[in-house]
Amino acid sequence: MPTNMISGTLIPNVLAIFLFVVALFVSFRALYIFSQTRSPRLFILGLSLGVIALTALADLIASNLTSITLNTDWFLYIGQSVSFLFILLSLVNSDDVYLNRLMRVHVLISVVLVALLVLSPTLPAFSNVAIKTILSGSRSVICFGIFFSYISAFMNKQTRFSLLMSIAFMLIAFGYLMIAQQYFVANADLFDNIGDITRMLGLCVLLLAVVGG
Amino acid sequence: MNQDGTSNPPFRDIGKEQMELAKQLMQVVATVRHVDELFQWVAGACVQHFNIQLVQLWSNQVNPEGRLTPQLRTIAHKDPSLPEQVAASTQMASLVQYIMNSRRSYRAQAVESLFPSFQTILLKRYGLYYCGACFTSKNVYLPPVERMFAYDQLPTPLTMVVLFFVRQISQVELLAAMNMTLEQALTLAESSGLLTNTGYSGNLQMPGYMPNMQTPGYSPNMQQMPITPQVPMPGYSPNMQQTPITPQMPMPGYSPNMQQPVTPQVPTPDVVPALELLIPRRKQDADLMLSSNPFANKAVIADKKARRLHGAIDGHTNIVGLCAATGMSIKEVHIALQSLLIQQYIEIYEPGGRLVKNSPFFKDM
Numbered sequence: 001m002p003t004n005m006i007s008g009t010l011i012p013n014v015l016a017i018f019l020f021v022v023a024l025f026v027s028f029r030a031l032y033i034f035s036q037t038r039s040p041r042l043f044i045l046g047l048s049l050g051v052i053a054l055t056a057l058a059d060l061i062a063s064n065l066t067s068i069t070l071n072t073d074w075f076l077y078i079g080q081s082v083s084f085l086f087i088l089l090s091l092v093n094s095d096d097v098y099l100n101r102l103m104r105v106h107v108l109i110s111v112v113l114v115a116l117l118v119l120s121p122t123l124p125a126f127s128n129v130a131i132k133t134i135l136s137g138s139r140s141v142i143c144f145g146i147f148f149s150y151i152s153a154f155m156n157k158q159t160r161f162s163l164l165m166s167i168a169f170m171l172i173a174f175g176y177l178m179i180a181q182q183y184f185v186a187n188a189d190l191f192d193n194i195g196d197i198t199r200m201l202g203l204c205v206l207l208l209a210v211v212g213g
Numbered sequence: 214m215n216q217d218g219t220s221n222p223p224f225r226d227i228g229k230e231q232m233e234l235a236k237q238l239m240q241v242v243a244t245v246r247h248v249d250e251l252f253q254w255v256a257g258a259c260v261q262h263f264n265i266q267l268v269q270l271w272s273n274q275v276n277p278e279g280r281l282t283p284q285l286r287t288i289a290h291k292d293p294s295l296p297e298q299v300a301a302s303t304q305m306a307s308l309v310q311y312i313m314n315s316r317r318s319y320r321a322q323a324v325e326s327l328f329p330s331f332q333t334i335l336l337k338r339y340g341l342y343y344c345g346a347c348f349t350s351k352n353v354y355l356p357p358v359e360r361m362f363a364y365d366q367l368p369t370p371l372t373m374v375v376l377f378f379v380r381q382i383s384q385v386e387l388l389a390a391m392n393m394t395l396e397q398a399l400t401l402a403e404s405s406g407l408l409t410n411t412g413y414s415g416n417l418q419m420p421g422y423m424p425n426m427q428t429p430g431y432s433p434n435m436q437q438m439p440i441t442p443q444v445p446m447p448g449y450s451p452n453m454q455q456t457p458i459t460p461q462m463p464m465p466g467y468s469p470n471m472q473q474p475v476t477p478q479v480p481t482p483d484v485v486p487a488l489e490l491l492i493p494r495r496k497q498d499a500d501l502m503l504s505s506n507p508f509a510n511k512a513v514i515a516d517k518k519a520r521r522l523h524g525a526i527d528g529h530t531n532i533v534g535l536c537a538a539t540g541m542s543i544k545e546v547h548i549a550l551q552s553l554l555i556q557q558y559i560e561i562y563e564p565g566g567r568l569v570k571n572s573p574f575f576k577d578m
Contacts, residue, residue, distance in 0.1 A: 029508055036514060038495065038524055041502045094499035096528070153503035161506040210508050 009063065015196040016060035022203045023053035026210050040099035044090040044106055048083035051110055055079045058117055071125050075117040077135035082109055084142040091149040129183045137180040143173035164209035171202030230262040231390040235397055242398075248356055248407040249286055255398045256289035259377065263387060266291050266340050267300060267378040271309045272355050275369045283309040283374070286358060292339055299335045304328050309374045312346050318392060321345035321382040322488065326543070341378035347391045349373050351399060353408040368409050371399070489543070491569065493535070493550060493559045494528040514558065519549040523558055531564065 030046030033039075055076045062070040086106045090099060116123075126132045150166035153159075178195030182188035237258065245251045256268040267290040274284040283306055290300055308327060312319065321343040324336050328344075336342075354368035375395055379387070402408050501507050514520040518541060525538045536546050553559045561569040 033507055036520060037507070039497065039501055039507065041497075042507055045502065091503060094497045094501075096495055096497045099497060150503065153500070157500065157504040159504045159506075162504050209506070 011193050011196050012063060013060060015200055016056045016063070018200055018203060020053050020056035020060065022207050023049040023056060026206070027053060029210065040096075040103040041090045043103050044086050044099075047106055047110055048087050051079050051083045051113055054114075054117065055083075058120070062120070068121060070120045071123045072117065072120045073126060073132070074123050075113065075120055077132070077139070078116065079113045081135065081138045081142060082113060084139060084146065088142055088145045088149065091146065133180055133183050136176065136183075140173050140176035140180055143169050143176060147173055160212075161209055164205055168202045168206035168209055171198050171205060175199030175202060227263065227386050227390045231393060234258050234262045234394055238394070238397055238401060242401040242405050242407075245407070248402050249358060251398060251402055251407060252287045253289070255394065256287050256375075259375075259391060259394060260289045260291050263377075263390060265377045265379055265387075267295065267376075269301065269305065269309075269376040271306075271313075271374045271376065273313060273369055273372040274357060275367055281369070283313060284358065286373075295339050299339060299341075302332065304332050305376060308344075308346075309376065312348055312374045313372055316348055316350065318348045318388060319346045320388050321377070321379055323543075324378075326488070336378070340380050343379050343382045345377050345379070345382075345388055345391075347375040347377075347388065347395055349392070349395055349399065351403070351408075353403055353410060356407075356409060371408065373399075488547065489533045490531050490564050492529065492531045492562045492564060493526050493553070494562055495523065495526050496557060496560045498557070514553070514556070516549065516552055518545055519552045519558075522546060522549040523553055526559060 027046045027049035030042045030049065034042040034046055055072075058070070058072040059076050062072040086102065086109075089102055093099070147166055147169040150162050150169060154162040154166055175195045175198035178191050178198060182191040182195070185191055238255070241254050242251060245254070252270045256270055259265055259268050267288070269288045270286045271283045272286050273281045275281050285301055285306075288300055305328075322345070324333050324342060324344050328336065336344075349371075350373070351371040353371050355371040355373070356368050373395070375391060377387075377391060399408070498505065514523055521539055522535060522541065525535055530538065532543065532546055532550070535541075536543050539546070541549070550559065550561070554561070563569055
């Protein structure tokens with residue numbers, strides 16, 4: 001097998017598997033604790049990471065299954081953007097009524113996202129780079145927003161958890177930023193791989209925050 | 214429909230009844246010779262006008278040694294078949310003692326939370342489902358009970374408790390009306406010379422009384438809920454639903470031309486509805502997922518009953534509804550709520566939506 005083919009698919013596949021495992025683990029833990037504490041923030045986190053895990057799985061399958069065409073990029077970009085957005089929205093306000101309402105909206109939107117996944121065999125590919133760039137880049141913007149939320153929390157109260165989460169989302173945000181730039185540079189694979197590796201580091205720190213923060 | 218299967222007449226307009234009673238009080242006070250005659254009339258009038266099943270007037274009485282004990286001055290009841298041992302028992306005297314110590318009034322609440330189970334069964338048999346209390350004290354002396362061989366009893370600083378028993382607690386302004394009636398009666402009694410300005414001047418000893426005592430939980434057999442201490446309300450609105458009372462209605466019968474203008478002396482602390490009517494709401498930890506790690510074990514509610522109750526809280530259901538939803542007794546719910554409050558998982562609200570900050574039901578609020 002040619003070396004460039006190995007490196008071309010290896011890193012994205014490893015990232016997809018790693019993202020799937022980490023996101024699914026955190027999602028299950030969050031939903032389990034939600035069942036006991038009934039905290040809407042935990043539900044939103046659990047559902048968001050569940051959807052993100054699904055996007056990773058869909059991307060992995062679509063990349064390696066060549067017999068049928070699955071345009072999962074719509075679900076990938078929109079699903080991840082929306083999931084990160086709901087995480088951000090759950091952090092900006094702690095009012096019980098607001099969070100419960102957000103939780104209900106999140107459930108409805110997630111159903112629509114799953115419909116997007118189910119329709120991926122029939123959805124068209126991205127017609128132009130602009131749409132892809134906007135959808136891809138929005139993930140970076142939202143993750144930077146989450147980073148700023150955690151860094152503000154760390155400034156108010158210095159805890160290991162908030163520090164680790166801010167580092168994690170900073171790395172994830174920069175990773176998405178690198179990926180978004182691949183559409184404008186000649187060496188797209190380099191930016192893509194760097195972005196993926198940065199995201200993997202971010203996921204490692206996220207896992208560390210959840211387990212030991 | 215009541216718990217015993219009987220039905221009640223339509224709700225009375227408490228405001229109108231209270232005004233009618235006040236008018237009659239002005240006429241009656243001029244005809245009585247002793248303050249106990251006035252108390253007897255007031256008790257009977259409250260039973261008749263406010264649809265109360267049983268009214269007891271208690272006061273503190275001092276003996277020559279300076280020891281204060283609660284004494285039943287008068288009693289009135291609607292049901293003539295009510296036995297004396299049910300109408301006035303040692304448990305009631307203990308309850309009155311507690312109320313005098315706490316120096317606060319109490320809205321009507323279920324008798325299960327105030328009396329032992331055997332007493333509760335007896336009370337309910339005669340339609341006495343809920344019990345409330347009015348407390349008052351004045352800077353005058355109350356003559357001893359008029360009877361033979363009472364020569365050793367001295368006028369005592371006026372401290373009175375009115376215990377009242379009702380079938381249902383829907384009329385939330387009943388306590389206000391009772392307090393106002395009592396205050397009016399005492400004011401008129403004072404102005405008519407039925408109360409004295411001299412009496413026992415030694416040191417008073419009241420068992421269990423501490424001058425700075427807060428509101429400890431009353432527990433007749435250490436297995437029931439504390440009483441809800443609440444305070445007299447200076448006025449009431451006849452159209453009040455479940456909102457805090459505002460002192461707007463003038464005192465019926467007050468005349469600016471009276472020689473001794475009177476001002477009801479009522480304290481002004483907050484009034485908290487009965488425990489059963491309070492509504493718990495979940496309190497979101499603002500730091501959760503930001504500064505505090507929700508995946509740490511401390512985020513989980515350890516107590517199983519508290520966790521079940523926390524899951525059932527929807528921000529709209531009151532404590533009675535939560536008891537039904539969870540299948541827990543009101544005592545278990547109270548203990549679970551106390552635990553959740555201490556861990557700051559919930560807040561308690563009145564039916565009107567006001568946050569309860571200092572409830573005597575719950576510690577560490």
